[in-house]
Amino acid sequence: MMLRPHAPLRSNHLCLSDSETESDDLDEHILKVQDRKKNSTGAYDGKENCMYKKNKKIDTVNEDHMKSLMDESDIMMRKAEIYQEYMKQIPVPSSTCGLPISYMTWQELARTIKQVYGQPLHYLTNKLLKQWDQLRIGTKDESKPLDNIIDPIKAVATVWGMEEFHRQCSSHQHLAKLWLSDPLQHDSLDKTVPR
Numbered sequence: 001m002m003l004r005p006h007a008p009l010r011s012n013h014l015c016l017s018d019s020e021t022e023s024d025d026l027d028e029h030i031l032k033v034q035d036r037k038k039n040s041t042g043a044y045d046g047k048e049n050c051m052y053k054k055n056k057k058i059d060t061v062n063e064d065h066m067k068s069l070m071d072e073s074d075i076m077m078r079k080a081e082i083y084q085e086y087m088k089q090i091p092v093p094s095s096t097c098g099l100p101i102s103y104m105t106w107q108e109l110a111r112t113i114k115q116v117y118g119q120p121l122h123y124l125t126n127k128l129l130k131q132w133d134q135l136r137i138g139t140k141d142e143s144k145p146l147d148n149i150i151d152p153i154k155a156v157a158t159v160w161g162m163e164e165f166h167r168q169c170s171s172h173q174h175l176a177k178l179w180l181s182d183p184l185q186h187d188s189l190d191k192t193v194p195r
Contacts, residue, residue, distance in 0.1 A: 080175035087122050092164045101152045104145045106132045122166035123189055
């Protein structure tokens with residue numbers, strides 16, 4: 001059963017739809033950059049529209065800036081495509097070894113998994129594990145080792161489940177958008193993965 005609001009939702013309403021997320025903001029940004037590139041006869045005035053100027057210097061500078069933005073977007077899209085194809089080719093282990101693994105944080109578990117299995121973990125898996133560690137900050141169990149809270153076998157299985165999904169189902173377009181918005185994205189990529 002779906003509840004319907006009595007009045008239409010406003011953009012500042014507490015219930016935001018999926019279309020009002022950060023990734024949609026990035027979509028809009030990329031579309032604006034593409035529109036600016038198409039409308040290269042005008043000079044970009046810092047707003048959504050272009051002011052037409054007769055000054056060729058302004059046109060050239062703005063056109064060059066727009067081209068560099070599009071080139072960066074195109075390059076990042078290609079890098080993300082190569083990365084995602086590479087990650088798809090790496091098979092997720094069918095069974096996890098029952099080694100006793102000790103870890104304080106999710107990121108520590110990820111480092112151990114990489115060493116034990118000799119495989120990189122997907123950018124999105126690393127990013128999510130980092131977020132999970134950040135969620136623990138300020139809790140009463142923050143300094144308690146994670147392996148005392150969550151069974152290590154379940155934790156390893158959880159990481160591999162996420163990893164399988166990220167390797168097989170992630171969109172390279174989504175990755176490119178994330179990478180464009182995250183200047184430190186290379187810190188979350190494993191060193192063994194092509195960039």
